[in-house]
Amino acid sequence: MVYVSEHQRKVRGGQSAHLTFEEKQELVSEEKEEEEKSVSLQDIEAQFLTPKTKNFVETDAVKEYEKRVEVWLKAGYPVHVIGPTGCGKTALALRVAEKLKRPSMWINGDEAITTNDLVGGYSKIEMMSVRDKYIHNVYKDKDVIEPMWVSNPLTLSCKHGYTLIYNEFSRAKPEANNILLGILEEGVLELPTKFGEERYVKVNPGFNLILTSNNIDYAGVHKPQDALLDRLACIHMDYYDRDTEIKIVMAHSNVSQSEAEVIVNLIRGLRKKLQGAEKPGTRPAIMIAQAMGNGYKKELFEQICIDAIASKFEDPIKVSQKADLIRNQLKTVKIA
Known part of the structure; x- marks a missing residue:
C-alpha cells in the first residue's frame, strides 16, 4: 500500500503535491462506481450468454x-443428465435452472476445452505509470505492470452462487474436468495458475451444477473418471412419450396436430428399426415441422424428411440406405 500524506504541501507554482481528503473521497467514490458498473455488466453478460428455453412444453413426463x-x-x-441426442436434455437443464430463480452460466464441452476454459486465467496485462513531482527539479518515473486475471464461468458460479450448466460434459477430456473433484468433495475451487490465498475459492452454498451428456456409444464422447461420477446424481433420460413429442413439435412450429402426428409417427417408427446413435431424436421432428410450415408442399415432404434425418451420415451409401428406409416408413404413415 502506498502512503499518501494528508498535508497540503505544495511544490513551486502552487500545485499541490498530494491529494486532499475530499479529492481522495471523490476518487474512491469513482472507483466504487466503476466496480458496480463492472458487476452490472457481468450480470448482463451472464444473462445473455445462457440460452433461454423457448416454447417449453410441460407434460407429466417432463415434470417427472x-x-x-x-x-x-x-x-x-450436482446432477448429470445422460441420454440420446435430441431427447431434450439441454432444454430440461435450462428449465430447471430458470425455476431456481438464480443467475445461471453456460459452458459447452468439446475436445479442445481445458481447465483454464472453465476457471479462467491471466488474459491481459495492466500497465500503470506513476509520476512523482514532489520536488520541482527531480523527476521520478515508475511503470508498474500487473497481469489481469479474468474469471470464467466455473469460477464465477462457485464464487457468487450461480447455477452452472455444463452442456456436452462428456465431450471434454477427463483431465480438463479434474478441477470439479475439489469442488464436489471439499467445497473449494483451486485456481492452478494463482498463488497464495488467491489460489483457493470457497464454493458459495448457492452454487448448483447441472451436466448433460450423450450416451457413451456416441462419437466424440469420453467416459468421465469414476471418482467424479461417484459424486454425481445421474439421471438417464430417454425419448419422451408420443403425446409429449407431438406437443413439443406443435409448440416449436405452426403445423396442425394431424401434421405433427404424422411427423412423430415417422420418427418413432424409424427408432424401432435403427440402433444406438442412428436413432432420430425429437430435434429432427421439429426441423421437419418448421420446414413444413415454411412454404410446405406435399410433394416435398419426402425430401424434407430425408434432409432432416438421413443427411447427417457422411457416407453416400449410408445416406442412400437411410433414405430408402425413410421412404418405406413414410408408406406406413398417413400424410396430412
Whole structure:
C-alpha cells in the first residue's frame, strides 16, 4: 500500500503535491462506481450468454424429470443428465435452472476445452505509470505492470452462487474436468495458475451444477473418471412419450396436430428399426415441422424428411440406405 500524506504541501507554482481528503473521497467514490458498473455488466453478460428455453412444453413426463433433478439439487448434489441426442436434455437443464430463480452460466464441452476454459486465467496485462513531482527539479518515473486475471464461468458460479450448466460434459477430456473433484468433495475451487490465498475459492452454498451428456456409444464422447461420477446424481433420460413429442413439435412450429402426428409417427417408427446413435431424436421432428410450415408442399415432404434425418451420415451409401428406409416408413404413415 502506498502512503499518501494528508498535508497540503505544495511544490513551486502552487500545485499541490498530494491529494486532499475530499479529492481522495471523490476518487474512491469513482472507483466504487466503476466496480458496480463492472458487476452490472457481468450480470448482463451472464444473462445473455445462457440460452433461454423457448416454447417449453410441460407434460407429466417432463415434470417427472424436472422433479428428479430438483430433488437432487436441493439435497446438495450436482446432477448429470445422460441420454440420446435430441431427447431434450439441454432444454430440461435450462428449465430447471430458470425455476431456481438464480443467475445461471453456460459452458459447452468439446475436445479442445481445458481447465483454464472453465476457471479462467491471466488474459491481459495492466500497465500503470506513476509520476512523482514532489520536488520541482527531480523527476521520478515508475511503470508498474500487473497481469489481469479474468474469471470464467466455473469460477464465477462457485464464487457468487450461480447455477452452472455444463452442456456436452462428456465431450471434454477427463483431465480438463479434474478441477470439479475439489469442488464436489471439499467445497473449494483451486485456481492452478494463482498463488497464495488467491489460489483457493470457497464454493458459495448457492452454487448448483447441472451436466448433460450423450450416451457413451456416441462419437466424440469420453467416459468421465469414476471418482467424479461417484459424486454425481445421474439421471438417464430417454425419448419422451408420443403425446409429449407431438406437443413439443406443435409448440416449436405452426403445423396442425394431424401434421405433427404424422411427423412423430415417422420418427418413432424409424427408432424401432435403427440402433444406438442412428436413432432420430425429437430435434429432427421439429426441423421437419418448421420446414413444413415454411412454404410446405406435399410433394416435398419426402425430401424434407430425408434432409432432416438421413443427411447427417457422411457416407453416400449410408445416406442412400437411410433414405430408402425413410421412404418405406413414410408408406406406413398417413400424410396430412
